[in-house]
Amino acid sequence: MKKRINKIRLIIVSSILAFSSCGIFSLHPLYYKKDLIIKPEIVGTWKKKGDINSYIMIDTVDQNFQFTRISNNDTIGFAMGLLMLNDQYFIDILPTSISGLDMFDLMRNNFIPTHTFMKIDFTEDQILITEFDNDRLETLFKENKIRLAHEFPWKTDKYSGEVVITASTNELQKFIARYANEANAFKTPIKYERF
Amino acid sequence: MSITKQVLQTRMLQHILFWSISLYLLLLNFQASSTLATTDIIYTGIFSVFLIAAVYINISVLIPKLFQNERYLIYLITLLLTISIIVFTQIFLFDNIVEILFPGYYLISYIAYWETLNYFIVFVGVTSLLHFSKSWFLFKESEAVLIETQKKKTEAELVALKNQINPHFLFNSLNSIYSLVLKKSDNAPEALIKLSDTMRFIIYESNNERVELSKEIDFVKSYIELQKLRMSAKDILTFKVSGNYDQQKIAPLLLIPIIENCFKYGIKGEVESSFVIIKILLKESTLSLHTKNNIGHIDNIEKQKSKGTGLLNLKQRLELIYPEKYQLDINENFDNFSVNLTIEL
Numbered sequence: 272m273k274k275r276i277n278k279i280r281l282i283i284v285s286s287i288l289a290f291s292s293c294g295i296f297s298l299h300p301l302y303y304k305k306d307l308i309i310k311p312e313i314v315g316t317w318k319k320k321g322d323i324n325s326y327i328m329i330d331t332v333d334q335n336f337q338f339t340r341i342s343n344n345d346t347i348g349f350a351m352g353l354l355m356l357n358d359q360y361f362i363d364i365l366p367t368s369i370s371g372l373d374m375f376d377l378m379r380n381n382f383i384p385t386h387t388f389m390k391i392d393f394t395e396d397q398i399l400i401t402e403f404d405n406d407r408l409e410t411l412f413k414e415n416k417i418r419l420a421h422e423f424p425w426k427t428d429k430y431s432g433e434v435v436i437t438a439s440t441n442e443l444q445k446f447i448a449r450y451a452n453e454a455n456a457f458k459t460p461i462k463y464e465r466f
Numbered sequence: 467m468s469i470t471k472q473v474l475q476t477r478m479l480q481h482i483l484f485w486s487i488s489l490y491l492l493l494l495n496f497q498a499s500s501t502l503a504t505t506d507i508i509y510t511g512i513f514s515v516f517l518i519a520a521v522y523i524n525i526s527v528l529i530p531k532l533f534q535n536e537r538y539l540i541y542l543i544t545l546l547l548t549i550s551i552i553v554f555t556q557i558f559l560f561d562n563i564v565e566i567l568f569p570g571y572y573l574i575s576y577i578a579y580w581e582t583l584n585y586f587i588v589f590v591g592v593t594s595l596l597h598f599s600k601s602w603f604l605f606k607e608s609e610a611v612l613i614e615t616q617k618k619k620t621e622a623e624l625v626a627l628k629n630q631i632n633p634h635f636l637f638n639s640l641n642s643i644y645s646l647v648l649k650k651s652d653n654a655p656e657a658l659i660k661l662s663d664t665m666r667f668i669i670y671e672s673n674n675e676r677v678e679l680s681k682e683i684d685f686v687k688s689y690i691e692l693q694k695l696r697m698s699a700k701d702i703l704t705f706k707v708s709g710n711y712d713q714q715k716i717a718p719l720l721l722i723p724i725i726e727n728c729f730k731y732g733i734k735g736e737v738e739s740s741f742v743i744i745k746i747l748l749k750e751s752t753l754s755l756h757t758k759n760n761i762g763h764i765d766n767i768e769k770q771k772s773k774g775t776g777l778l779n780l781k782q783r784l785e786l787i788y789p790e791k792y793q794l795d796i797n798e799n800f801d802n803f804s805v806n807l808t809i810e811l
């Protein structure tokens with residue numbers, strides 16, 4: 272039984288790292304409830320351009336978005352919030368399940384789920400998801416050039432680890448609104464087409 | 467003087483100390499993460515520049531120009547307006563100018579307008595209170611100096627007035643003895659003995675701020691005894707003392723100018739009959755002295771210009787020693803002269 276739990280945890284960790292190496296980790300969401308927007312046009316299944324094994328599914332449940340990422344045999348479920356900052360749409364995703372297993376049940380005692388933010392642009396047939404450039408952001412944090420509450424929780428003598436932003440939602444919104452104007456703040460957009 | 471005291475008394479050092487502590491506390495407050503970063507220092511520095519500006523505009527301009535001229539409402543409105551403008555400018559600077567001044571840095575102000583305003587109100591409020599408390603201490607200090615100066619001045623005036631009485635009293639007494647000598651009276655030697663008794667009181671007691679009322683009355687009695695020696699059989703003297711005056715004290719030589727006046731202008735030797743009435747009454751702590759005498763010609767030796775010197779001196783002393791605690795009524799008509807003095811001892 273114990274071996275089974277450990278195996279599940281290993282899958283979870285590897286899956287999350289595989290997907291979320293693309294975003295900012297934050298303890299607090301990027302939105303307040305009042306900021307959330309529902310856009311029916313982004314609901315559907317979207318296929319990654321040039322990769323026949325990667326899909327995302329966006330659905331609405333009780334006026335909330337569900338975001339599912341399918342990559343090869345892994346399926347990760349997220350709660351998704353859509354909001355607009357400075358005339359730009361952003362999504363905030365929070366992992367909820369992995370391959371159908373409820374994350375909160377499995378990891379309650381060991382993990383705190385973090386929010387990840389991405390820029391999103393969409394038309395009727397196409398979605399562009401643009402991830403923040405983590406390397407650049409972490410460098411800026413390490414060089415003390417960003418004044419935003421954060422920690423390096425996995426830092427060791429030899430390894431700095433990923434940054435986790437601990438700032439409040441209000442501070443996050445102000446920072447992202449400003450930082451998103453930087454040309455090199457993001458990676459190359461990933462294009463998804465309606466499936 | 468110890469270094470600490472010197473530091474606390476030097477205005478510039480006081481301000482440096484205050485702002486050093488304030489900056490340190492602000493830095494702790496504005497520290498974004500668990501470790502202090504350069505961005506925290508720059509942010510706190512910029513924030514403080516505006517804070518310092520608001521505080522010194524208030525202390526150096528608004529308080530002296532408006533508050534101290536009692537234009538309180540205008541002061542309050544101007545202060546709030548000034549703070550609001552400074553806070554608005556500060557936020558505008560963080561949102562638009564700081565990224566130009568510090569390229570590559572993300573020094574975003576996360577504090578809302580009202581929260582920033584609160585910081586400014588607290589700092590301006592605290593520094594105003596410090597400013598007022600310092601002014602209050604300075605005022606109290608100068609008030610104490612003023613009181614001390616006034617006290618010394620009063621003491622000097624009293625000494626001067628008492629010094630006037632002594633020769634005046636001696637002069638009058640010698641006049642009396644002189645008239646006895648002129649008449650070749652056998653009472654002259656005894657008069658000199660009585661004079662020496664009264665002079666003893668003047669020399670040994672009159673330098674005290676207060677003397678026992680019984681001693682003052684004994685002195686009056688000795689003086690009357692001295693004057694009686696030059697009175698003729700026709701002269702009428704009424705002298706009464708009543709009340710329990712053992713526990714009371716009085717400023718020395720306060721009664722004698724009035725008593726002196728009775729004999730100096732009332733008793734005219736053997737030319738015609740004269741009268742002097744002296745009544746001293748003590749009721750609880752109120753001392754009353756009533757005198758009445760007839761008016762005759764002045765002894766030739768006494769100069770006309772010295773008339774009333776004693777009473778004028780008395781009035782000045784009463785004003786200094788018993789302000790608003792005495793009443794002195796002097797009545798003079800063609801035949802007689804009366805004085806009523808009441809003092810709350």
